[in-house]
Amino acid sequence: MSLTKSVYNLLFRRTSTFAVTIMVGAVFFERLFDQGGDQIFESMNRGKLWKHIEHKYASQDEE
Structure with a gap:
């Protein structure tokens, strides 16, 4: 009772x-x-979001 009071x-x-x-x-x-x-959204969509697959599509000739 003391805490609630x-x-x-x-x-x-x-x-x-x-x-x-x-x-x-x-x-x-x-x-x-x-x-x-x-x-929850990130864990359900792991590997499908742009930040997870960006390295596959990044241009190699950027110097």
């Missing part, structure tokens, strides 16, 4: 801190979700 008093008691907590949480969740989705 402390979190409530620190983050959710006042409307202003509640709103800031929600906004910061949304930003962190968005970054986590975006990076996780990119990682």
Whole structure:
């Protein structure tokens, strides 16, 4: 009970801190979700994306 009461008093008691907590949480969740989705996409398409096959098609005569 002590932990939940402390979190409530620190983050959710006042409307202003509640709103800031929600906004910061949304930003962190968005970054986590975006990076996780990119990682899943990359792993499912390994060997099919341009950055994985670029070396096969790069010009050899560039000096």
